[in-house]
Amino acid sequence: MRETPLSNCERLFLLKAIESKKRLDGRQTYDYRSIKISFGTDYGCCSVNLGKTRVLAQVSCELVPPKDSRPTEGIIFLNLELSPMASPAFQTNRQSELLVTLNRQLERCLRNSRCIDTESLCVVSGEKVWQIRVDVHVLNHDGNLMDAASIAAISxxxxxxxxxxxxxxxxxxxxGPAERDPVPLSIYHMPVCVSFAFFQQGTYLLVDPCEKEELIMDGLLVMAMNKHREICSIQSSGGIMLLKEQVLRCSKIASVKVSEITELINKALENDRQARKEGGKFGFVESMPKERITALKREESLVEMTDVQETADQIISKAAAGHEVVPSPVIVATGTGQVGEGLQNTWGLDEEDEEEESGTKVEKKRVEVISDSEEEDVVILD
Incomplete structure (x- = not known):
């Protein structure tokens, strides 16, 4: 199924709003949507909400033979999946252009940036190493999948x-975990992707574009950077040529956003570590609002009762007031009516009925049946 294109009115409305430095959700030009990071019960399971875009990442490992070219290094495998649950435009078991692009960008961001010490994953040189597999599943698509996927994967x-x-x-x-404590991975730095959308041939710039903004953008610049202001990867797509000043401007904005996101990731990791250490509750269930899952009991709320009598009297006084008298409608024909002043009120009755109502006596005709035969009846009228 293909994406539903925007109408000309929607496209023009969005472009006019961007020219006025306004966005659909009320954000400023360089603002991110709200980011929520939550971890599952098992280690290596992370869910990221970037506005309405939701991504789930799961990390697993197994012992495998190393590559012949690198016998002392472990293997990092990344896989991103787009399911129809996230958007009707995605199809199962089909390599779309968007899926291939996202996988390549994620590999450049995490594996090619050397953020993980692969030599620490070696168990026996040339025989057994750890293979770390990162599976990223898109649960809901509302734009900017690359940023959400990179945050979920590194977290x-x-x-x-x-x-x-x-x-x-x-x-x-x-x-196993019951015999010995598991060992965390050796991570040098945390690269995070920041996406920039360009409009009107690079005249206007937006950070963290939503789905509708992505449909009308002229070009996209994805920059992966860590908190040390080191650019790990950069990729530009779309039919637009960027100037050197525009790229430098995007790098300065990305350095600020990456520092904020990295601090948020560290805070979420510390909160999860503290909850596990204290023996409290943790996981996805604790990160969801309880009242939205079940509402078995709620606290009693106080109701103001001081002006109840005055309100009741006002309602009764309004109800006791007489209704406004409306002139009777005038029926000019059967089934029709007209309201007016000084017109005669009739309801489309027959002349005989009108005469009866006015008091005029009408002589009734006497009907006498002199035959009860079913074949013919003789009727005499007087």
């Missing part, structure tokens, strides 16, 4: 812990 990697191992000669023993 899940920071939250993930692999099982501890013991090596005796060529034998490798993997311990």
């Amino acid at each position: 899940a990697l920071c939250h993930f812990k692999r099982p501890d191992v013991a090596i005796q000669g060529r034998d490798v023993t993997v311990f």
Whole structure:
């Protein structure tokens, strides 16, 4: 199923709003939508809400033989999936252009930036290494999937812990969480993607475009950066040529946004770590509003009762007032009516009925039946 295109009126309205430095959701030009990061019960499961865009990331690991070219390094595998649940425009088991682009950008952001120490994932050189697999699922699509996917992936990697191992000669023993505490990954830095949408051939710039803004944009610039202001990857798409000043301007904006997002990720990790340490409740259920899941009991709310009598008297006085007298309608024909002053009121009755109402006596005709035969009846009228 293809995307539903915007009408000319919607397109013109959005462009006029962008020219006036206004957006549909009330944000400013460089504002992000609200970001919510929550972790699951297991290590390595993270859900990110970027406005209405929602992405779920799951990290898993297994022991595999290393690559021949890198026998002492582990393997990082990234996979992003677009399901019809996120948007009707997505199709299952079909490699769309958007899916290929998102996967490549995610690989450049995380794997090619060397944010994870792959040598620490080596168990036995040339024989066994850890393969870290990151599966990113888009649950709802409302624009800017790349930023939400990068935040979810790096948050899940920071939250993930692999099982501890013991090596005796060529034998490798993997311990479960009950036997030994799992080991976190060695992460050097946290790259985060920031998307910039350009309109009117680069005249106007927006940060974190929503779905409708992406449909009318002329070009998109995705910049991956860490909090140390190091650019990990950069990619421009769309039929637009950017100037050097525009790219430098985007890099300055991205450095500020990445610092804020990195601080939010660290705060979410610390809150989850503190909740697990204290033995409290954690996971997706605790991150959701309780009243939206179930409402078995609510606190009693006080009701103001001081002016109840005055309000009741006002209602009774209004109800006791007489109704306004409206002139009777005038019927000019059967089934029709007309309201006016000085007109005769009639209701389309027959002349005989009108005469009866006015008091005039009308002589009734006497009917006498002299035959009861079913075939013919003889009637005499007087």
